[in-house]
Amino acid sequence: MSDPHALMRAAAPACDWWSLRVHDQHHLQLTVRNDAPEPPRLGREQGALVTVRIGAGEGYAATSDLSAAGLAAAGARAAAWARAAAPLALVDAATLPRPRTSLGWQAPAARPWRQASPGELLALLADACRRLGADPRLVDREAGLLARAGRISLSTGDGVRIDQDTSMVMPTLAATAHAAGTSQTRSLGFDQARAGGLEVLDPPAGFARAEQLGQEALELLTSPDCPGGTMAAVLLPGQMALQIHESIGHPLELDRILGDERNYAGGSFVTPAMFGSYRYGSELLTVSFDPGVAGEAAGYGADDDGTPARRELLIERGLLLRPLGGAASQARSGLPGTANARASGWNRAAIDRMANLNLEPGTATLEQLVAEVELGVLMDTNRSWSIDDRRDSFQFGCEWGRMIRGGRLAEVVRNPNYRGRSADFWRSLDGLGGPSTWAVHGIPHCGKGEPNQLALVGHASPACRFHDVAVFGGAA
Secondary structure, three states, X not given: OOOHHHHHHHHOXXXXXXXXXXXXXXXXXEEEEOOEEOOOEEEEEEEEEEEEEEOOEEEEEEEOOOOHHHHHHHHHHHHHHHHHHHHHOOOOHHHOOXXXXXXXXXXXXXXXXXXXXXXXXXXXHHHHXXXXXXXXXXXXEEEEEEEEEEEEEEEEOOXXXXXXXXXXXXXXXXXXXXXXXXXXXXXXXXXXXXXXXXXXXXXXXXXXXXXXXXXXXXXXXOOOEOOOEEEEEEEOHHHHHHHHHHHHHHHHEHHHHOOOOOOOOOOOOOOXXXXXXXXXXXOOOOEEEOOOOOOOOOOOOEOOOOOEOOOEXXXXXXXXXXXXXXXXXXXXXOOOOOOOEEOOOOOOOOEEOOOEEEEOOOOEOHHHHHHOOOEEEEEXXXXXXXEOOOOOEEEEEEEEEEEEEOOEEEEEEEOOEEEEEHHHHHHOEEEEEOHHHOEEEEEEEEEEOOOOEEEEEEEEEOOEEEEXXXXXXXXX
């Protein structure tokens, strides 16, 4: 196939500026359920988005026809939209920043997944499914693999070229036990996506916990429900990933703050006036935007608008500093932002998305976090979430819990849940785990935008302790 970027240079419409973003993505999904392989899903997507600026207007057009004629037609459509948008534009497109730096970036992948055959991978999944256990009370066992890899390349009419090679692998593993009218599931969670190749599956990640998860599902069948009341909550990184995602990531997306998502995904309790003065959490809360963390799912060298990525603090010692806003949202609001204008594919325009969003670790061990709790519960692995459309009041549930009594871990409990309000909850953060408790997680299907975009995001966190949390069990 001819280079689409070279073809676009010859086919570009008359305009003030243009860019071409080309996606070439491969994906694979394999599942073994109850020792039987399910039909594999293997595919490839290719296409491009043309962006054109004319005067104050900006227009887009997508095409899967990467020939000279296809790109010329898309450029003409984008130019027509730019002219139509000019008198209605919220921001004068002529004032928007343009990419200035060419670069290349590549996700680390020591063992590229595309070099393994589906048969080899299915054998790996079959072994993991078997190791979940053979107890007849285990009524559903599943091992799966989701993998994506490809190239995203951006070129502009003024000579900038950005090429980025991506690779992501996510294992899934779940066992459901049932007896006497009760069902309980233990899983790796839906947040195991990591940048890389098949090395992501190596211990201690991947499928090494198969036997443990099967046994824990059985143990939950005879465990008591989590008691209700106001108590301390110690959340392990698997649950912290969801907590960060819903009550920090989404509320800080600047297009949401500016009102773009209200009729679909909702707004935010955060307002532009809060940045620089609002107390988001306790002094233990420092949150960074960092697409450069090795192995974290949403890494990149530049966002999909071509802004070079760099680490930024969003919250420092509890103080709210900056939103998650790309170049266009920064121009609209006058606020600082981050390189997080991202698109889910070739037929979508970039919007503000969280990427790698991390809670910086402290120094405590998990034992130290637990030792200072008189009464509380430790929770792991999210299984349910609900949060209002301002990303304020929430209610989350976990698969696994252990009571904490007198500074020691006690009995296992099932159906541990908790509720709160975002700012009050983060202000109750009073214990911060250190590097020994820190883990990287990734979510492959964060939804946002009209038309909808499912994005890959990453979250890293230590174990965290919160005081005076409203906890309740499944019977409440």
